[in-house]
Amino acid sequence: MDRIQATYIATRPDRDPETLGRAIALEQSVEVIEELVTPEIRESLVGRVESVEARGDEKYRITVSYAPEVAAGQVGQLFHLLFGNISFYPRLKLVDVTLPPAVTGQLHGPRYGIDGIRLATGIGQRPLLCTALKPRGSSVEHLARLAGEFARGGGDLLKDDQNLVHEDFESFKHRVDACATAVERANDQTGRRCLYLPHVAGSGSRLLRQLEFVHRRNLPGVLLCPLVMGLETAGRMAADFDLMYMAHPAMAGALTEPEDHGIASGVLLGTLARVSGADISIFPGKGGRISAALSECRDVVDLLTCPFNGLHATMPCPAGGKTLDMLEDMGREYGPDCAILIGGDLLKSGDRLAEVTGQSIGKLAGLYGEQQHAPAEWRMSSCELPGMQISALKHYLKKNPDFEWDGRESQLYKDDDTLPFKGVRRVELMGNNGEQMNFDLRYFELAPGGYTSLEKHLHTHVIIGARGTGTLVLDDTHKPLGEHDLAYIEPLAVHQLKNESDEPFGFYCLVDRDRDRPMGP
């Protein structure tokens, strides 16, 4: 199957189930009345009803499929496609999703996953022990002490409670730094590596600054709440800052709990968590304060870990007020590849936290053995960072006569009367050769009578005159541009450079590295 497939259970549908299937297919892909759908759009974009089966109890199982392109390579659009508008249809539950490689290949999935977490902790084979720093309102010193004691006892994963939020960055920084320091000191003592994942929340620059701090502080990852922050935003932020991503299920129950409506937990906390890049997915396990049926837990675990188009497996993390006396049963139930979250019941051991943590690790090791390795470096992509390739390149460019530079090739643009430019030579000087900069520096030269394209774009230019004299056409003005004259070209300003002289006209052109393509005037 090379199409996206979504399967729904409709309970007591408000229309004939076949008609409902066609309505879903149309609503989710183009959302328009049938008569406005052309044959081309129907063929390429509109969903197809693959099957409709009666399941008794006035329930019908409806499967709809879509071309991979409909997801547009975006987790947010996939989420929308599966249940966005039809979330308003009565008594409809999304229970199964199949994604072809054409979709998963664009979404990437977990970057670390179970294998990456095992490498980073150095713990093979057994379930990992996880706890949560809380309660909110505790002093920084108290939280740091808990963090250090859990790590000293050999705990594997330490996450912030998702209620730990700060109104300002400085208090976030101070608290996270204190907890990270406590964990590092304990790790130095034990020779193990407890991974500390602070909770990051908010939006805009507040969000980015916290992520930047976690990255620079050399912490391995973060706890994010994807259904509060946005499923796609959460995965993207973790990837952009090269952080492990633990997904908290806050708000997910609004979708998973109703029996006849919403999204099944296996799809939401399993498949969608995995494709959106969660390395660890927290879900309510059976028993304790927040409990789920064992069959639902098994669905989530299966979908996080099953073979899936080559995506890494996500570490399942059963949670929800679980207690220490459940530890071995959970270890048996969920298998060795899980992280078991015990919060309050572990924290309440107070001064004995390290000791009780050690005993708990012992119980998990007793089930499967431990196989401890030296923890490995956790950053996955540092060797790919542009800054690392630089030393091999030539970064001192002596100008030769006629504005040529050693180590940089001139590109001569072929003249052709049908082209919108004429007589242009270009040299890519800096930015395109492995340098770590947010901008590119190029030299352009126009032969007498030459000109660049008349164009506009969202990105800006800075122009520095370097040789001879030309003319800058900027919206309705014409300005001469001689040596060391400067111009700034603002977003979407229509511009062109011309050489109306008898000598070459050369200029430097500076642009942002990340930029859009030009449009016509």
Place this chain on the structure above:
Amino acid sequence: MDRIQATYIATRPDRDPETLGRAIALEQSVEVIEELVTPEIRESLVGRVESVEARGDEKYRITVSYAPEVAAGQVGQLFHLLFGNISFYPRLKLVDVTLPPAVTGQLHGPRYGIDGIRLATGIGQRPLLCTALKPRGSSVEHLARLAGEFARGGGDLLKDDQNLVHEDFESFKHRVDACATAVERANDQTGRRCLYLPHVAGSGSRLLRQLEFVHRRNLPGVLLCPLVMGLETAGRMAADFDLMYMAHPAMAGALTEPEDHGIASGVLLGTLARVSGADISIFPGKGGRISAALSECRDVVDLLTCPFNGLHATMPCPAGGKTLDMLEDMGREYGPDCAILIGGDLLKSGDRLAEVTGQSIGKLAGLYGEQQHAPAEWRMSSCELPGMQISALKHYLKKNPDFEWDGRESQLYKDDDTLPFKGVRRVELMGNNGEQMNFDLRYFELAPGGYTSLEKHLHTHVIIGARGTGTLVLDDTHKPLGEHDLAYIEPLAVHQLKNESDEPFGFYCLVDRDRDRPMGP
């Protein structure tokens, strides 16, 4: 009441309703077992059960309150506080929320709201007519034609269908530009102002670039899907880019539709949409393809428009496959302060789109009159945006003799034997004067015998020789730097520039805008 209040209906609760109330209060504020809550934390952070009432049919109405600080001034945290973890409790619906001024004051609410939209369109008094550009898969030309015809007919608000998503920025830009141009041309003809709101989706730099384009293209706002993108992210992005924000309810039905679980539509599409900054909130109206009960519609409209701690009112936008024959009834039902969305039923008028739009506007004017004003400038904060001050500034810099530029001051660094530099003149040329660039361009000049500080930093430099000849000291090498010689200084390389000649030595220095401070060698 100076506290946040949340009211839930619990149906067939799994425990004594008083106990359930206390569990909610603890779960949502500190999520920890009672014995770990200190008296101080209990007093300042833990929620209080305000009331528990039996409502018959095994239903109980439970009201819990929290200190305003618990929301931490963030929409995301407020959302989480109201229903995050307890979304996993069975049969629990959030039906009412009261927010004190201490909370709404930090969240701001709509920036334009009904009044701002009326100013921008120039239409007082009557309901606005809105349509959606679709279907996805149509050519750019077709969509632009629809846009132009709707505007030519006097339509008020034009939004993209939320299925209009693009895999790349270039196709977004071309489509939006074409539709915007068509609307502008029509507005020039009619003297009215139809507002065009493109759909923006995705995350990270993809999201930012689209928003930047909409802002720079001088469009008034965007359509966003807050429950896909994140409630807080959506409001924040619109505010950061100074755009009107129309909220699409995709995925909201997963929370609002179950009778016994989730979040009531009045709370989600009314109160939460409003505090998170939606200027227009789309919701399913009564009748048509996606229909809601009239009582729910009234709740949404009331909560969007009622007096609420001084927040602007959000424009209600009933939608969901509504048809032209419902127009006048809807206008009567929802009152003059609404935007009525008619999609497919209007678009199917084909070549008669402008004419049918005009007739529809006539019907709405017939209900309440029209009171047309000259449309006002819609930007609320444009004077605060760095990019918007540009036209008043000088962006064409003619070089004067001795490397001075009109409009830019030279800074002469005072010489003092205790300082690590000598004989330095600096001119901030571009980047620091309101230009929108990711880098800064400066000119430095060293007098004979002058030098810069010997230093290193994480950010990089590009140096372009401009006048005379100097020496670049880079780690252990010395390189001459004459006119148009170039150098790249990589991260943490120790460097210094010297003038050992008898003439001034000038050079351009390019740096990333966002950069760290230098350290000693």
